[in-house]
Amino acid sequence: MRLTCMFSFILLFGAAGLIVFIHLQDPEEIVHQQTPGIKYNMGFQQPKKDCISSNNRDRRLRKNTADGIVTVKLSGSLHPAENVPTKLQSTDRRQSSITFEKDYQQQGEEINSIRIHKRRRRFVIKKSPILISMNSSTLNLPTLKSEDRSNSKWKSLYQIQSERKQIMRETCSKYKSNNRRIITPYHVSRIFVEDKYRVLYCEVPKAGCSNWKRVLMVLNGLAASTKDIQHNTVHYGNYLKRLDGFDRKGIYHRLNTYTKMLFIREPFEKLVSAFRDKFEHPNNYYHPVFGKAIISRYRVNATKEALRTGSGVKFKEFIQYLLDVHRPVGMDIHWDHVNRLCSPCLIDYDFVGKFESMEEDANFFLHLIGAPQNLTFPKFKDRHSNEERTTTKITQQYFAQLSPSQRQRSYDFYYMDYLMFNYSKPFEDLY
Numbered sequence: 001m002r003l004t005c006m007f008s009f010i011l012l013f014g015a016a017g018l019i020v021f022i023h024l025q026d027p028e029e030i031v032h033q034q035t036p037g038i039k040y041n042m043g044f045q046q047p048k049k050d051c052i053s054s055n056n057r058d059r060r061l062r063k064n065t066a067d068g069i070v071t072v073k074l075s076g077s078l079h080p081a082e083n084v085p086t087k088l089q090s091t092d093r094r095q096s097s098i099t100f101e102k103d104y105q106q107q108g109e110e111i112n113s114i115r116i117h118k119r120r121r122r123f124v125i126k127k128s129p130i131l132i133s134m135n136s137s138t139l140n141l142p143t144l145k146s147e148d149r150s151n152s153k154w155k156s157l158y159q160i161q162s163e164r165k166q167i168m169r170e171t172c173s174k175y176k177s178n179n180r181r182i183i184t185p186y187h188v189s190r191i192f193v194e195d196k197y198r199v200l201y202c203e204v205p206k207a208g209c210s211n212w213k214r215v216l217m218v219l220n221g222l223a224a225s226t227k228d229i230q231h232n233t234v235h236y237g238n239y240l241k242r243l244d245g246f247d248r249k250g251i252y253h254r255l256n257t258y259t260k261m262l263f264i265r266e267p268f269e270k271l272v273s274a275f276r277d278k279f280e281h282p283n284n285y286y287h288p289v290f291g292k293a294i295i296s297r298y299r300v301n302a303t304k305e306a307l308r309t310g311s312g313v314k315f316k317e318f319i320q321y322l323l324d325v326h327r328p329v330g331m332d333i334h335w336d337h338v339n340r341l342c343s344p345c346l347i348d349y350d351f352v353g354k355f356e357s358m359e360e361d362a363n364f365f366l367h368l369i370g371a372p373q374n375l376t377f378p379k380f381k382d383r384h385s386n387e388e389r390t391t392t393k394i395t396q397q398y399f400a401q402l403s404p405s406q407r408q409r410s411y412d413f414y415y416m417d418y419l420m421f422n423y424s425k426p427f428e429d430l431y
Contacts, residue, residue, distance in 0.1 A: 190242075198254075210235070261352070265356070269395045292310035293329040294318060337417055
């Protein structure tokens with residue numbers, strides 16, 4: 001009887017131990033034991049590549065939440081040595097880990113969806129850059145007609161254009177890097193389009209831009225004569241299209257096939273012309289926006305009236321603003337560099353005219369593109385017609401108010417424009 005009880009106890013204990021052993025053993029190892037001829041590693045198994053450790057989850061979550069989304073802090077994160085599941089890990093813990101993994105994956109998918117949406121939105125808002133071939137303008141400047149080749153005047157003007165473009169390109173090669181010919185919509189935002197005669201005109205303020213817009217409107221059939229177009233119609237009528245208003249294909253096509261031209265002016269003379277126009281006459285934009293900031297920063301003991309209206313800015317104060325690297329108000333197109341307005345080192349302009357020889361250059365350009373013979377460049381002064389035009393003499397009178405150091409720094413400010421468009425130094429004491 002006693003032997004029978006002991007034997008029964010041994011059998012029950014052995015069976016229970018076998019059940020416990022089978023329960024604790026990894027299912028994959030059981031399969032290996034039941035499969036003859038297969039060797040297996042009795043040590044801990046490395047996690048598969050498609051498994052994500054807790055540390056990897058931490059890093060990925062921090063990466064996904066870098067855009068300002070609230071970071072989720074994981075509790076109970078394992079150390080690197082504890083990444084591998086042990087045989088004693090309970091079923092509940094595995095279940096909670098799987099539940100957490102699903103929650104994290106769902107959250108990660110939501111975060112990635114938000115990031116992808118943001119990227120797509122930024123991509124839509126920011127237009128793609130445009131690749132432009134090198135020296136494409138050599139093909140776009142119309143050649144002289146056979147009957148014009150014997151005309152010494154046309155031949156001389158054509159040669160002048162070749163020389164101006166050569167100087168411009170040599171300056172760009174020396175001071176600018178043209179390795180990446182990438183043009184964005186910003187670079188063509190100042191360029192106006194005339195599709196009928198296939199002309200692109202880069203607007204340079206205070207260099208005949210108002211009259212050039214009148215000419216483009218006549219070429220496009222929007223007016224019969226330049227005299228019929230008022231100043232506000234020119235600048236605020238939105239009758240002319242800008243190049244950045246086209247899609248990528250339209251911009252690329254016009255840059256490579258249309259005749260591109262710009263007209264420039266001696267930098268100091270252009271600067272004085274802009275100052276006289278914007279600060280010596282009533283102006284409901286430049287006085288409150290620029291004038292108040294300039295007077296407040298650079299005038300000692302300014303009156304309340306001057307601070308309130310911004311009127312009466314002096315030329316010396318204006319130059320202080322221009323040369324200040326910490327300007328109280330930003331740059332304006334009327335006194336910005338031509339190099340920045342029209343990007344001549346990125347865009348190969350076919351025709352470079354000068355304000356100083358405006359009538360001759362403009363009418364030569366109109367002749368080259370085959371414009372109607374009765375269309376000539378207008379001579380009238382667009383604004384303040386009773387006032388004398390800004391000349392070299394007037395420019396020198398304004399700059400005589402400055403110290404030699406201010407004149408030198410002003411020249412340095414416009415140095416690239418002087419160099420690129422072959423203007424001589426305006427004062428002998430400049431170096």
